[in-house]
Amino acid sequence: MTEHSALYVYALLPDRQGAADGVTGLDGRPVRLAGVPGTGLAALVHDAAPAPFQGGDDEVRRWVAEQSRAVTTVWERVGGLLPMTFNVLVAADPESGRSAEQCLGDWIREEHDSITGRLEALSGRCELRVEITLDRAAVTGGDPVDGTPADDADGRSPGMRRLLAKQREQRERHTAGELADALHATIRRRLLAVAEDVRDRAFTRRTADETGVLSAALLVRHEDVDAVGAVLSEARAGRPGLGIRFLGPWPPYSFADSPQEEHAEPA
Template sequence: MTPDPDGTGGSAGSAEVTLYVYAVVPAGDHRPRVSGIDGAALDVVGPVGGPRAVVHRHAAAPYDGPDDDVKLWILQHSDVVEDAWEGAGAVLPVSFNVIVRPDAETGATAEAQLTAWLMTEGPALRRRLDELTGTSELRVEVSLDHEEYAASNAEMRQIADEMADRPAGVRRLLEKRAEKMGKEITDRAADDLYPELRTRIAGHCVEIEEYRSPARETGLVPVLTASCLVRAPRQQELGAELSAIASEQPAVRIRFLGPWPPYSFAELPGADPA
């Protein structure tokens, strides 16, 4: 499969028929219930025994335009992926703007090119689709509220007590010291919490993919940001675990998003543009 994410495969209005690819699904009779980008009619192509690809027939360059247009196209692309996820039972999402072209040297059509790739990579695709059946991706972000944690810390309370009866000049010096110490204490607490919280969260996941991300809000210190691949029966268990963590640690802030198709766990074999 030859993705064309940069516009080199043709220009708008070209008569060359290409295939815009949304997702790979298992064998079966999945029929899309939604339209594609800009209302495009969807089709499912590939070997009868699967896996197969959800596509629309495309006679233009890859999608490119103002930011608002691109955001809309990405949402429409995601709608097709979610429909495939719900309708086929498992899905391997394909990135936005992956387009398969005919082979100019052999004369193979875009559909023949895509079908050949699906057949070549079939065993690996089937194996991964089997692993993803009945799963969802959930996003978990755990942070510490710096102000609340520092206020509950014995060292910080001691400094606050020291400042209470000091002259204004001394208080300013102590406030600077307290600010620096509070950040160090909260950072250390986040590091200390990480291994326990990761173990508790990972215990409900098939797989977990971590990310480094800046604090979502001022005053929050990140502890863990991860995408979790979770089977349907374990979703409520993971939610209950996060509620328990929040109850045990009043300064912890948790953001829990999803469920979504397994975007972070859908690496496609043999699909590197190189």
């Protein structure tokens, strides 16, 4: 295998002339469209060695951010694509003598119907991500257990004070958990009224004092982004301690799989 006998694949998309002009990816590498004749499809790629990119956490985060910028730039130009996760490589096949570009083209031809179907389904759509949490102290008012003095000069032993603090924490967790369950059902139902799909995700930011309500990726038509914001604003109104993170719009990373596949967590 030579130094550039593989292709690093960023996305699959309609073959649009000029869509990748001036765009750079990992480590500033220029990306290009590798068109597949007769299909109307192309892959957004750069030439690479047939080995995954490996490095420390900071370096990987930088690469992921660079990949995201490249994909987002091209997505905004063409209106729809299927983004790949980090470190998707197609290598040449020395046994058959096929180059990496030929191997990639053969696979795209085989999957043509599935790829075009997903592109049509995602055209004009974007991904939003929502994380909603409850601050437990705010939900319960931060009140101590009834009859428990707040200072240390109450004549109670340290062990008793620890026990009462533990009881207060358990009460806060229980109260916040019940409210979170009710809010999850209500907010998810309202989001599904304005989003085409909602997929649960792991929380990326949650403190030890917060109870999770909902963490999800939403597939939304561009014209419905503001409607999602309105649902979240309504949910927050009058609810102390409800925290909402609303991110996007992004290319539909969480929805690029085919309908028949299991829904894998995006990188």
